[in-house]
Amino acid sequence: MAVESTAVFLVQRIGPYHHARLEAFAGGRPGAVHAIEFRVADAVYAWEPVGDEGHYSRYKSASRRELCDLLDTINPDAVVCTGYFDPEIHQAMLWAIGRKKALVVCSDSTREDEIRRWSKEAFKRRVVSVFGAALVSGSRAEQYMESLGIERKRQFRGWDVVDNDFFAERTDQVRSEGRLASRALPVAGPYFLCVSRFVAKKNLGFLIKAYESYLTRSAAAGWPLLICGSGPLEQEIMKLISASGLGERIKLCGFLQYQDLPLYFGFAGAVILPSLSDQWGLVVNEAMAAAVPVLVSSQCGCSPDLVRNGENGYIFGPRNPEELAGRMADIQGMDDARRVAMGRRSREIVSDYSPRAFAEGLERAIGCAGAGRTIRASWIARAVLTRMAMRPIPQP
Numbered sequence: 001m002a003v004e005s006t007a008v009f010l011v012q013r014i015g016p017y018h019h020a021r022l023e024a025f026a027g028g029r030p031g032a033v034h035a036i037e038f039r040v041a042d043a044v045y046a047w048e049p050v051g052d053e054g055h056y057s058r059y060k061s062a063s064r065r066e067l068c069d070l071l072d073t074i075n076p077d078a079v080v081c082t083g084y085f086d087p088e089i090h091q092a093m094l095w096a097i098g099r100k101k102a103l104v105v106c107s108d109s110t111r112e113d114e115i116r117r118w119s120k121e122a123f124k125r126r127v128v129s130v131f132g133a134a135l136v137s138g139s140r141a142e143q144y145m146e147s148l149g150i151e152r153k154r155q156f157r158g159w160d161v162v163d164n165d166f167f168a169e170r171t172d173q174v175r176s177e178g179r180l181a182s183r184a185l186p187v188a189g190p191y192f193l194c195v196s197r198f199v200a201k202k203n204l205g206f207l208i209k210a211y212e213s214y215l216t217r218s219a220a221a222g223w224p225l226l227i228c229g230s231g232p233l234e235q236e237i238m239k240l241i242s243a244s245g246l247g248e249r250i251k252l253c254g255f256l257q258y259q260d261l262p263l264y265f266g267f268a269g270a271v272i273l274p275s276l277s278d279q280w281g282l283v284v285n286e287a288m289a290a291a292v293p294v295l296v297s298s299q300c301g302c303s304p305d306l307v308r309n310g311e312n313g314y315i316f317g318p319r320n321p322e323e324l325a326g327r328m329a330d331i332q333g334m335d336d337a338r339r340v341a342m343g344r345r346s347r348e349i350v351s352d353y354s355p356r357a358f359a360e361g362l363e364r365a366i367g368c369a370g371a372g373r374t375i376r377a378s379w380i381a382r383a384v385l386t387r388m389a390m391r392p393i394p395q396p
Contacts, residue, residue, distance in 0.1 A: 005078070005366075006078070007079075009022060011036075023055055037058070037061070064087070077366075079104070080135075097377045102369035108138075112277070127385060129381055133155070134155045138301060158360060167262055185263065186251045190223055192271075193292075195229060196228075202229075203276045210328070212246065224249050225250045225251070228252075229254075266290070271292050272324075288347060294313035295313055297316060298318065303315050311345045
C-alpha cells in the first residue's frame with residue numbers, strides 16, 4: 001500500500017491483538033490507517049479497553065447507516081474485513097463494490113473447524129468471490145480459502161499473530177524476579193497451564209480426564225494444572241473438578257487480562273490447548289513467544305504450522321486422553337535443560353508470526369486487491385450480500 005493511500009479495518013471490537021497488529025501496519029503511515037469498531041458492546045472476551053491513542057484512527061459505529069457515513073467520510077482506497085459473516089461486514093462490502101474500492105478479507109477459518117454443508121458453502125463462495133485478496137493465518141486457512149475461490153496467488157499470510165515482543169520481554173522479566181514474582185500465583189511452578197474460554201469446543205472436560213490419567217502415572221510427583229478463563233460452562237467445569245477429587249491439584253484462576261498472562265506463562269512447564277475445534281489458537285502464539293513448550297490438539301488450526309513434534313512440544317488427538325496424558329508425562333519427565341531448549345525453540349518458530357508479518361502481509365494483500373483489479377461482483381453476489389446485510393444485528 002502506498003503511503004498516500006488509505007485503508008479502513010473493520011472489526012467487531014479492538015482488543016490487544018488487533019491493536020498490536022494495527023500499530024504495526026500504521027507505523028510510518030500517519031493518517032493512512034483507520035479502524036471502525038462495529039459491535040463494541042458484544043464482547044466475547046472481557047478485555048479491559050484498549051487506549052484510544054495510537055498510530056491509527058479509531059471510530060465506533062452503532063448502526064449500518066453510521067457505518068456507511070463513516071466510510072463516506074474516510075473514503076478509503078481499501079476496505080479490510082475481519083471475516084465475512086457479520087451483517088455489518090456485508091454492508092461495508094456493498095459500499096466498497098459501489099465505489100470500486102479494493103476489498104481484502106482476513107480469515108483463519110479452516111475446513112475442519114465446523115461441519116461443512118455444500119449448500120452453505122456454495123452460498124459462502126458467492127460472498128467470498130467479491131474479495132480481491134485474503135490475509136490468512138496458515139496452511140489450513142489457505143486450503144479453505146482456495147476452496148472458496150481465492151487462488152493461492154491472491155492469499156498472503158500474517159493474520160493470526162500476537163505482540164511477540166510483549167510476551168517475550170514481560171515473561172523474561174517475571175522469570176528474572178523468580179520467587180518474588182511467583183508469590184502472586186496460586187501454586188508454585190512448574191505446572192501445566194490452559195488458558196481458554198469455557199465453551200464446549202475447548203474440550204476442558206477431556207483435559208480434566210487426561211490430567212487424571214497423567215496423575216496415575218506420576219503420582220505425588222505430578223505437576224498441578226491451572227485452568228484460566230471464563231464462560232458459560234464454568235459451573236459444569238467446577239462440578240467435573242469436584243467429582244474428580246482433584247480440587248487440590250486443579251486450580252481455576254478466572255479470566256486473565258492481557259497484562260497478567262506473562263506471569264502465568266513465566267513459571268509454566270507447558271501450555272495445553274485441547275480444543276475439539278479451533279480456527280487457530282492464539283494462546284499458542286503467546287506461549288511460544290514466552291518460550292514455553294506447547295501441547296496442542298491436532299484440531300487447532302495452528303498445529304501444523306507452529307508445533308514441531310519433539311522440538312517445541314507435541315500434537316495430540318483431542319479424543320484420546322491417554323495420548324495427552326502420555327505427552328504430559330513426557331514433558332514433566334524431561335530435565336530442566338531440555339524443557340528450556342524446547343521453550344527457546346518455540347520462540348524461534350513463532351518469530352515469523354509477528355505484527356510486522358501482519359503489516360507486510362496486509363500491505364501485499366491490499367496491493368494485490370487494488371492492482372488494477374475491478375471487483376468481480378455478479379448480480380447474484382450483490383443480491384446475496386444485500387440479503388445478508390439486512391439480517392438482524394445480534395444484541396449483546
